[in-house]
Amino acid sequence: xxxGKQLFTTLTSDGTLTLELEDVTFPEPTGNQVLVxxxxxxxxxxxxxxxxxxxxxxxxxxxxxxxxxxxxxxxNSGSKARHGQKLPAGNEGAGxxxxxxxxxxxxxxxxxxxxxVPGNAFSQYAIADAAMCLPLGxxxxxxxxxxxxxxxxxxxxxxxxKMDGQKAILHTVGASNLGQMLNRICLxxxxxxxxxxxxxxxxxxxxxxxxKHVVNSSDDDFMDQLRSAIDETDAFYGFxxxxxxxxxxxxxxxxxxxxxxxxxxxxxxxxxxxxxMFIYGRLDFGPTVLTPAYGFGWxxxxxLLTPFLQNAGxxxxxxxxxxxxxxxxxxxxxxxxTKVDLEGMLTKDAILDYRQMKTGEKYLVTxxx
Numbered sequence: 001x002x003x004g005k006q007l008f009t010t011l012t013s014d015g016t017l018t019l020e021l022e023d024v025t026f027p028e029p030t031g032n033q034v035l036v037x038x039x040x041x042x043x044x045x046x047x048x049x050x051x052x053x054x055x056x057x058x059x060x061x062x063x064x065x066x067x068x069x070x071x072x073x074x075x076n077s078g079s080k081a082r083h084g085q086k087l088p089a090g091n092e093g094a095g096x097x098x099x100x101x102x103x104x105x106x107x108x109x110x111x112x113x114x115x116x117v118p119g120n121a122f123s124q125y126a127i128a129d130a131a132m133c134l135p136l137g138x139x140x141x142x143x144x145x146x147x148x149x150x151x152x153x154x155x156x157x158x159x160x161x162k163m164d165g166q167k168a169i170l171h172t173v174g175a176s177n178l179g180q181m182l183n184r185i186c187l188x189x190x191x192x193x194x195x196x197x198x199x200x201x202x203x204x205x206x207x208x209x210x211x212k213h214v215v216n217s218s219d220d221d222f223m224d225q226l227r228s229a230i231d232e233t234d235a236f237y238g239f240x241x242x243x244x245x246x247x248x249x250x251x252x253x254x255x256x257x258x259x260x261x262x263x264x265x266x267x268x269x270x271x272x273x274x275x276x277m278f279i280y281g282r283l284d285f286g287p288t289v290l291t292p293a294y295g296f297g298w299x300x301x302x303x304l305l306t307p308f309l310q311n312a313g314x315x316x317x318x319x320x321x322x323x324x325x326x327x328x329x330x331x332x333x334x335x336x337x338t339k340v341d342l343e344g345m346l347t348k349d350a351i352l353d354y355r356q357m358k359t360g361e362k363y364l365v366t367x368x369x
Contacts, residue, residue: 001025001026001028002025002026002035002098002125003023003026004024004026004123004124004367005021005022005024005065005123005124005367006022006023006024006088006120006122006123006124006125007020007088007089007090007120007122007342007345008020008021008022008086008087008088008089009050009086009087009089010084010085010087011071011076011083011084011085012084013076013080013083013084015071015072016068016069016070016071017052017055017068017070017071018066018067019066019067019069020065020066020067021066021342021343021346024123026126026127027127028099029099029127030102031101031102031103031106032101032103032105032106032130032131033100033101033127033129033130034097034099034100034101034106034109034110034127034128034130034133035097035098035127036093036095036096036097036098036114036118036125036126036133037095037096037097037098037125038094038095038121038123038124038126038367038368039093039094039095039096039113039141039142039145039366039368040095040141040142040144040364040365041090041092041093041094041121041364041367042093042146042149042363042365043090043345043354043362043363043365044091044092044146044149044150044362045241045281045357046149046281047091047122048354048355048357049282050082050087050089051089052069052351052355053071053075053079054071054072054075054285055070055072055075056070056071056072057069057348057351057352058352060351062346062347064343065342065346066346067346067351088119088120088122088123089121090118090120090121090123090126090365091117091119091121091148091149092115092116092117092118092121092145092147092148092149093121093126093141093145093365093367094115094142094144094147095113095114095141095367096111096112096113096114096141097109097110097113097114098125100130101130103130105130105131106130108130109130109133109135112136113135113136113137113139113140113141113144114128114133114134114135114144115133115134115136115144115145115148116128116129116132116133117132117148122345122365122367123342123367124367124368134321134324134325135325136325137325139328142364143328143333145334145364146177146334146362147325147328147332148324149305150177150181150332150334151181151328152305152309152320152321152324153178153280153305154178154182154185154332155320155323156303156308156309156312156320157169157171157182157239157303158182158185158189158191159308159312159320160303160308161191161237162191163312164237164276166236166237167234168191168192168193168194168235169182169191169192169194169235169237169238169239170193170230170235170237171196171238171239171240172238172239172240172242172247173196173242174195174196174197174202174206174211174214175195175197175199175202175203175205175206175360176241176359177334177335177360178241179195180205180206180209181331183195183209183210184209184330184331185331187210188331192212192232192233192234193211193212193233193235194213194215194226194235195211195213195215196215196216196217196226196247197214197215197216197217198216198217198218199216200216200218202216202359213229213232213233213235215229217247217250222250223253223254226250226251226254227254230254230255230258231261235255236259236273237275237276238251238277238278239277239280239303240280241279241280241281241283242281242282242283242284243279243281243284243285244283244284244285244286244287244288245284245286245288245289248290249288249289249290249291249293251277252275252277252294252298252300253291253294255273255275255294255298256271256275256293256294256295256298259271259273259297267295269295270294270295270297271295272297273297274297274298274299275299276298276299276300276301277298277299277300278300278301278302279300279301279302279303280303280304283357288300334362335360335362336362336364337360337361337362337363338363338364339364339365339366340363340364340365340366341366341367342365342367342369345363350363
């Protein structure tokens with residue numbers, strides 16, 4: 001039997017959030033499963049939802065390998081479905097396969113370094129599905145740790161746009177790790193991209209990477225910039241990880257204003273131009289504010305990677321994965337601010353830093369120390 005440390009997050013009905021390392025015995029893999037000795041795992045925004053949420057970590061109780069914090073309302077009752085459940089954390093990571101089930105696919109991975117999506121990557125070991133493992137070849141676990149969520153998501157946006165016959169994409173957090181990746185993919189594929197950023201240095205960063213259309217939401221003439229970028233590219237199709245606030249609303253408004261300016265006759269229902277926005281994250285937990293300012297030809301929906309991959313079909317998924325692996329150190333490279341081990345992940349300094357989700361300041365966890 002294999003034992004090792006694993007991180008768990010538990011929220012109780014009174015709003016107590018406990019993050020704790022425990023010694024766990026991992027089962028022997030069966031069938032198509034593999035047991036991975038985890039060596040590197042990024043802390044992604046999608047992990048923070050169950051890891052930290054909106055809890056108060058300024059005033060939490062810290063002890064080695066354990067943190068206890070309070071979850072305020074309405075976030076605590078909003079998470080009622082998880083009350084009392086001890087949840088693992090860590091969507092993705094990379095490591096070495098040390099045991100396998102008896103399927104041929106699983107056996108073929110024995111001893112290989114792989115990237116995987118086990119859902120408990122903040123752990124010294126994890127059981128993963130062989131079909132969802134990406135053999136890393138000569139790449140290190142650190143290089144391959146973020147080879148699934150961001151690369152497949154950014155590539156998924158472009159694949160989705162192509163399926164829907166689009167020639168351009170709008171992205172509301174242009175300078176993020178994922179946004180920079182999306183810019184590189186779009187340049188390679190000849191897909192126009194409108195990048196929205198919040199700061200001048202983010203705009204400069206993207207332009208230095210070849211981005212043609214960069215719009216700064218902090219500028220006074222933001223809406224003018226956005227309209228002209230949409231006008232030049234026909235980007236009526238956008239992706240937004242912010243969720244709360246008015247960013248989606250601003251995008252719809254600008255899209256509609258561009259579409260109306262091209263109409264030859266007036267319609268009280270607005271333009272017939274189809275406008276689509278997908279929310280794929282919740283960087284802002286507030287409500288999504290929409291205003292009646294863009295006719296009726298708009299669609300707002302959620303976008304998640306796993307359902308997209310299921311709908312795209314195996315052939316598309318295999319093609320996407322091959323592209324990621326072939327370009328892991330170029331198009332799909334990720335950078336990290338710092339590395340922490342499992343204990344280091346639960347220190348006050350680390351939590352208060354990584355939960356801010358600042359652009360370009362991602363943490364990498366090294367579970368083996």
